[in-house]
Amino acid sequence: MNRSDFLKAILPIAAVSAFAETAPARKTAVVFYSWSGNTREFARAIGEATGADVFELEPKTKYSDSYSVVVKQAKRELEEQYKPPLNSIPDVSKYAAVFLGTPNWWGTMSSPVRTFVASGALDGKRIIPFITHRGSRWGNFPADLKKACPKSEIADGMVLWGDSVKKTSARRDIAAWAKKIRRIIFFKYRL
Secondary structure, three states: OOHHHHHHHHOOHHHHHHHHHHOOOOEEEEEEOOOOOHHHHHHHHHHHHHOOEEEEOOEOOOOOOOHHHHHHHHHHHHHHOOOOOEOOOOOOOOEEEEEEEEEOEOOEOOHHHHHHHHOOOOOOOEEEEEEEEOOOOOOOHHHHHHHHOOOOEEOOOEEEEHHHHHOHHHHHHHHHHHHHHHHHHHHHOOO
C-alpha cells in the first residue's frame, strides 16, 4: 500500500486534501562540484539510485587541468576565503533535501562549493554531504559545513577514495547508502 492509499484509508477526504496542500516538498537534489570527474561519478550514482535531480556547479573561470596548479590555487583561495563566481546557482527551493558533493581541497570543501553554500540556498534544508579524497577523508568539511549552514540539518554523509567511485562495488555501495539515507530523512519528517 502506498502512502496516498494509506492516508485515504485512515483519514477523512478533507484531511487528506489539507495534508497534500501543506506537506513539505519531498524531492531531493544532488548539487556538486567536480574537478577531475570523480565527484561527478559519485553524484550521478546518487542521482540514479534516488531519482534526484542533479546539478553541477560550474565556475565562470574554469580551473586548470594541471593538478599541481589547481592544488596551489585551491590553497590560495582557501587562505583568502575566495568564492569564485559560478555560471549559475541552482534553485533548490523546492527540494526538502540536498546531497552536497565536493572533492576535498586542503581539508575542506572546494571553492565552488563554498560559493554555493555561501549563497544561502541551503538554509532550512537537510544536507547530506559526500566527498572524494586522496587520503584526508572528511578533513574539516563537516565542521565547516555546519558553521556555514547553521539553519540546516546535516545528515551522515559518505566518503570515497578518489577514483574508486568508478568501481562497480563502489557504485553499489553509493546506491545502497543514498537510498538508505534518503529513506531515513524522509521517514523522519513524514507526518
